[in-house]
Amino acid sequence: MRILVIDELCPPQLGGIQVRFKGLATQWAAMGHEVHITAIDHLGTSPEEEVIDGINYHRILKDTEYYKNGPFGRKISTIFSYTFKLKPFFKQQWDVIIFCQFPVLPQIFYKLFYRKRAKTAIDFVEYRGSKLWKVINNIILNAADEAICISNHVKQCVLEHRKDHLHIIPSFVDTTDAVSVSKSNYIFMGRMVEHKHPEHAVQGVLAYNKTYGKNMPLQLMGGGGMLNDLKTEYAGDGCITFLGSVDDDVKQQVLANGRILILPSEREGMPIVVIEAMAYGVPTITTDYPGNGTQFFVAEEQFGKVAQPDVDDIAKKIKEIEDNYEAYVARCNEIKSNYDTKVIAQKYLDIFR
Incomplete structure (x- = not known):
């Protein structure tokens, strides 16, 4: 499969969502799939193109003022710039496009303007229940074919916005090397x-x-x-x-x-x-x-x-x-x-x- 993940940040910046995508993408690449991840370089120090553990990273925009700025903790103008810079990727042929829950706009843009569409999913890891976020959630959760929730609790919250094509994909680790030495x-x-x-x-x-x-x-x-x-x-x-x-x-x-x-x-x-x-x-x-x-x-x-x-x-x-x-x-x-x-x-x- 040819898989595109639309994230907002990527290594060396690894928040919980980025750790999740990195783990999944590394395993998919090891299984023989072609995996690409797009992101914003908010540190301003990383190469635009890089391959790590078989994953093709594309840092298509640099902005050191993006993260933890603006009304949503994100610089709004950068979200728009990032979304428009995704156009060359959206024009390509993909089997699957997976959208990170943040920064919200790319999945809406893809649904509105790209008719020859890949199968799409939104990876939804955190439910925010304010009035404004309920409006945003309703839009983004219905902009993708599948809604993938990190837990049953998140799924129950998402049911307020859509009833079908809901899945639970929890957090994960490599359990094979985890051996307890003591309980001290x-x-x-x-x-x-x-x-x-x-x-x-x-x-x-x-x-x-x-x-x-x-x-x-x-x-x-x-x-x-x-x-x-x-x-x-x-x-x-x-x-x-x-x-x-x-x-x-x-x-x-x-x-x-x-x-x-x-x-x-x-x-x-x-x-x-x-x-x-x-x-x-x-x-x-x-x-x-x-x-x-x-x-x-x-x-x-x-x-x-x-x-x-x-x-x-x-x-x-x-x-x-x-x-x-x-x-x-x-x-x-x-x-x-x-x-x-x-x-x-x-x-x-x-x-x-």
């Missing part, structure tokens, strides 16, 4: 920013240790604006270790020694860190915020606990998992193969057969 550390993985609430992970573990007479360590991986303040605040507590941004080798080592993942975020779709932890037999505790889609996945698959967004309840949920720990590990090991990269990549393409 609690883990937080994510950016140190307000809506991720790393401080709740720290306080929840400290509350658990104090309440139940334990001395369990917590390792936190991730950079961000809160990191230095948190390191200063908890500098005297030997149970808490801030690792900052880490490479893949360190991340795999931490996961291999992980015991429970604590993810107290306000806003998530279906973060890959949950699947990464599951692959190592590490159950998850997440929180009951309305915008946290992870809670529904954890509850549906029953490999962890959903806590109230309260430090004491996080500590209580840690205790509940510890009291039946082997059962949660067994559940992780039972279901992890369903989220292997090869399985999900094939499932994705089967939609277009």
